Amino acid sequence: MAKKDYYQILGVNRNASAEEIKKAYRKMAMRHHPDRNHDDPEAEDKFKEASEAYSVLGNVEKRQIYDQYGVEGLRSRGGQDSGFFSDSIFSDFGDILGDLFGFSGSFSGGRQRRGPRKGNDLGLEVMLTLEESFLGVEKEIGVDRERNCDVCDGAGSEPGKSADVCSKCGGSGNVRMSQGFFSIATTCSSCQGRGRVIAHPCKTCRGQGRVRESKKIKVIFPAGIDAGNRLRVTGEGAGGSEGGSPGDLYVMVKIKADKYFQRHGNDLLFQLSITFSQAALGDHVSIKAFDGTEKIKIPAAAQNGQMLKIKNKGFRQVNRWSRGDLLIQINVMTPQTLSRQESELFKKLRELETGKDKTLFESERID
Ligand SMILES: [Zn+2]
Ligand SMILES: [Zn+2]
Secondary structure: OOOOOHHHHHOOOOOOOHHHHHHHHHHHHHHHOHHHOOOOHHHHHHHHHHHHHHHHHOOHHHHHHHHHHHHHHHHHOOHHHHHHHOOOHHHHHHHHHHHHHOOOOOOOOOOOOOOOEOOOOEEEEEEEOHHHHHHOEEEEEEEEEEEEOOOOOOOOEOOOOOOEEOOOOOOOOEEEEEEOOEEEEEEOOOOOOOOEEOOOEOOOOOOOOEEEEEEEEEEEEOOOOOOOOEEEEOOOOOOOEOOOOOOOEEEEEEEOOOOOEEEEOOEEEEEEEEOHHHHHHOEEEEEEEOOEEEEEEEOOOOOOOOEEEEOOOOOEOOOOOOEOOEEEEEEEOOOOOOOHHHHHHHHHHHHHHOOOOHHHOOOOOOO
8 A cells, every 4th residue: 555645635735733634624524425425436435544644633642643753653653543544444433523523423324224124034943752753744833923914014004094204304214413514324213213103003013013923834844854853944934024025934853752762863773672581482573663563583592682673664864765774672681570380490491501501601509
């Protein structure tokens, strides 16, 4: 960047009085004020430049430093002055304007954006059973949301009546505070920037233009959906305003633990409890899975913790053809009570086992 000459920027000579500098700055500021020069992209730069120049030359101490050492001299003093050289034009202006006029404001004036606005997205959680997530389910979900008032069509005024143009701001939503040579826009306090004042508020929405509604929405949860999955239901969020489209509804899936089944990835896991004799001899059993009865062949010499697999009977993968497996984990149960007959048989069994394979248990029985 070329060396800045603040005197040149303001169009004054080096021995100009403080009054002359102030006058020159006012002239520049009026000509290049961004609010007056929407079509000239250079105006903002020029305005910024003039303000920077004035921030230095308008201050006796800074002007002295600048005269002696130039911009570098100001920079090297850093600290308290560094803000003047930042690119944040609005914060700089705020400071300068505050100094000049004893109040602060922003140039955009806090005007509220008008025209169609999209409604907010909403989110909620839905708890499914493991079976529902396995098979897929359609559910009605209650949604509490905001939308435009039908009675006044979102305008906030009683039907047939229209809102009055705000007398304070003339409908612009901004109030200009004029102090001598230029003005700053601030949000109108009478209409909060809307530009209109509702004299006859709609009874349904009390002039808000918005109402709350509770609605039941059908949501389809596809087979295989998992905990933490999120479904988007397009257009079922909060209603838009002034013709804007509604937001979307996001449904977060939670899954309740099942008594018998668990999900492991895309596999469905079942804990099968069997007796000693079933484990030793093998057996055929059937279990009631979510999508029908499954016949299970327990092999002879089944071990505790052993896993059996029935292919393609697990969870469907959402939007895919493949399925996980049904896994059956064997749980060999020690009997908690024994009938006299069972007790006799176990004793006989024990006698047969003794001496047959001592190393199996690495212990000897003491009677
Ligand atoms: Zn209304
Ligand atoms: Zn107003």
